[in-house]
Amino acid sequence: MQDTRLYDMVKSGRxxxxxxxxxxxxAVIARKVGFDAVYGSGYWLTASGLGLPDAGIASVTQMVDRMEKLVESAQTPVIADADTGFGGLLNVHHTVKAYEKAGVSAIQIEDQEFPKKCGHTPFKRVIPVEDMVEKIKVACDARSDERFLIIARTDVMQSGGYNxxxxxxxxxxEAGADILFPEALTNTDDMRRICKAVDKPMVANMADGGLTPIRPASELEELGFKMAIFPAMTSLVAAAAVEKALISLKQTGTSLEGPEMFNFKEFCELIGFDKVWEFERKWAKD
Known part of the structure; x- marks a missing residue:
């Protein structure tokens, strides 16, 4: 059954x-904190799962598997990065079907050439607008439930400018996208302009280390956005913490001198060991 909570939030204007x-x-820590939705980042799911750059190398099958696990682990609506739809119109059709079946609540498709590149890195090339319009129409037609949201992203800013x-x-x-994603805007004036120019919900990409200035949610809402994703924050924080801990271990020879750790007992519960232990208490033989 489709998770409609994200659809309901978008329609309410929240x-x-x-x-x-x-x-x-x-994912399980985000669930503990209580976010209303999470973003399945193609860049960071590819980096963590495959150790590869976000350059169109991961396959649709690999990404669907990761998104399906994310839905199960997060237990909250998942906004899923689907790159270019992984190819042409037929690929878009099958990608939408697969992502919807995996349980994600929204799929993001961008107008780059395939294979794509991370939106905040150089050497991106976009397809003609007419081709992307056809992709959006195919995506809308492929979904089985209109509450499965289609997010259309453009990467044209660096090559074509704001206009x-x-x-x-x-x-x-006009092609039917539910949410619009103007990628890599470089100033707040353009961010405000785009929200006023088109009467559709807009998502802001708050990518730490990227081209768009980071703004708090309250300011983004004032600018006119309806959604903000922070795709890089958790990954960069985790990488910094791991590096710090490993340097400490190498220098001191012990884990006791490193940075503060998450409580092991609490993590066991988050990951589901409490259910394993409950099962064993019920069925274990003396």
């Missing part, structure tokens, strides 16, 4: 803040 999730440990972004967002809205 602002949504979604942290990026790179692995299932982060090209506005033109594409308008075309994508």
């Amino acid at each position: 602002f949504i803040t979604a942290p990026g999730i790179q692995d299932m440990i982060t 090209a972004v506005e033109d594409r967002m308008g075309a994508f809205a």
Whole structure:
């Protein structure tokens, strides 16, 4: 059954803040904290699962598997990065079907050439707007439930400038996209302009280390956005903590001198050991 909670939040106009999730440990911690939705980042799920860059190398099958596990672990609506739809129109059709079956609540498709590149890195090339419009129409037609949301992203800012972004967002809205994603805007003036220019919910990409200035949710809402994803924060924080802990271990020879750790007993409960132990108490033989 489709998880419609994200659809309901979007329709209500409620602002949504979604942290990026790179692995299932982060997913269960986000569940504990209580976010209304999470973002399945293609960059970071590929990095954590395969040790590869976000350059169109991961296959649709690999990403669907990761998204399905994320849905199970997070137990909250998942906004899922699907790159370009992993190819042409037929690929988009099958990608939408697979992601919807995996249980995600929204699928994000971008207008880059395939294979794609991370939106905040160089050498991106976009497809003609007419081709992306066709992808959006195919995506809308492929879903079995209209509450499964289609997010259309454009990466045209670096090659075409703001006017090209506005033109594409308008075309994508007319094609049927539920949410629009203007990637890699570089200043708050353009962020405000795009939200006023097109009457569709807009998502802001708060990618730490990227091209767009990081703004708090309250300011993004004031600018006109309805959703903010923070795709890199948890991954970069985790990488910094791991590096610090490993340096300490190498220097001191013990884990007792490193940074503060998450409580092991609590983590066992988060990951589901309490249910394992309950089962064993019920069925274990003396």
